[in-house]
Amino acid sequence: MILVTGGAGFIGSNFVLDWLAQERTPVVNLDYLTYAGNLDNLSALSGDERHTFIQGDINDRALVARLLREHQPGAVVHFAAESHVDRSIHGPADFVHTNVIGTFSLLEEARIYWCSLKESEKARFRFLHVSTDEVYGSLGPDDPPFTETTPYAPNSPYAASKAASDHLVRAYHHTYGLPVITTNCSNNYGPYQFPEKLVPLMVLNALQRRPLPVYGDGRNVRDWLYVTDHCEAVRLALKRGRPGETYNIGGNAEKTNLEVVKTICAILDALRPDEAPHEELIAFVADRPGHDRRYAMDSGKIRNELGWRPRERFDTGFRKTVEWYLDHMPWVDNVASGAYRSWIDTNYKNR
Ligand code: NAD
Ligand code: TYD
16 A cells, blocks of 8 residues: 555545556655635545545644554555645744654654564555655746756745655665655646635635736746646656655646736636636736745656656546536635635735
8 A cells, every 4th residue: 555645635645546546555644724725525434444544644743653653555646735835924833743754753753663573565665755846945937847857946835845845755765774755846827726725716706706816917837747647747757656756747838927827718708708808807916025036947857757748638638627616616615715715805905
């Protein structure tokens, strides 16, 4: 089996669903169910004996040690994190606690477990750490995309906490020989994303005819990766990636935020013509402090070594994604209640 952390969040739940659709190996899913974790994401797995869900904290070392001992995983796939830049600006402490100390706790327990394995199992074991393009900092308009050797230059508390965790993962390979692999991916989009992030936030606001808050001048550039393409890349890296290596994973779809928002508006205009034009809802608001201007990924290494490339195109992927949210309004209503509302106030009221 494999031990997945954060498998009730956006990417983690897509990964668990995709893994169990493609593979026979069972999954033990350790997730603390913070505001971002949602068991509804995994409802398709109810009754599937290959999936065991454990609510718990990656910082609970006794729990992690017990799960490793009892389930004897062949790999740990580590998604659990605090993942939203704006929240890291309002409250960085949780990011250090989960992303840095939590990853450290997990590495320590993985190392102890790994040392207890037979030589043949030790050689097969993998610790796959999921990270982000944001660790590399910000690019100018004409800079080449990030490669695996681009120096780290994180700018937000979120990016700094992920960078710190990447360094720990690297050190556990270099010092102890733990067979780690790190993947750094660009902005994911697709089903089950919590509506604090750009894409689902814009879809939901547009449906409610609320303003679409674009930070600054809207010309910040991100590279958009369909979540299932990301999941496939992680599966491949787990199976065939080389221990100690890092792999960049990008969607080959650089867009300004304004292009993304206008694309969503155009899709909604086509699907809900009575409410068109949605673009009139766009509202430029105060910029994010320290807002990185541009991210872009060179995925040449994972393409050349593992034969991976993104399958989804930006236009079809966005269309599918908007349709998914429209078709899953009970899911949306559920996550957009309660604590979500106070976050919207915290982040947008004074912009
Ligand atoms: P998410 O915020 O949607 O989900 C995070 C999950 O981790 C949640 O289910 C939460 O309950 C769980 N979690 C948080 N703290 C925990 C703890 N202490 N113990 C156990 N579980 C805990 O995040 P996501 O968007 O799915 O991102 C997954 C990973 O991918 C993160 O490591 C993130 O940094 C990375 N990443 C995400 C993106 C993106 O576009 N979403 C891009 C690059 C990298
Ligand atoms: P986000 O989805 O938070 O991802 P990240 O910060 O990890 O890239 O934001 C994507 C881009 O969209 C980023 O440049 C910030 C911008 N943005 C807005 O303009 N308005 C918003 O309300 C949000 C949440 C993000």
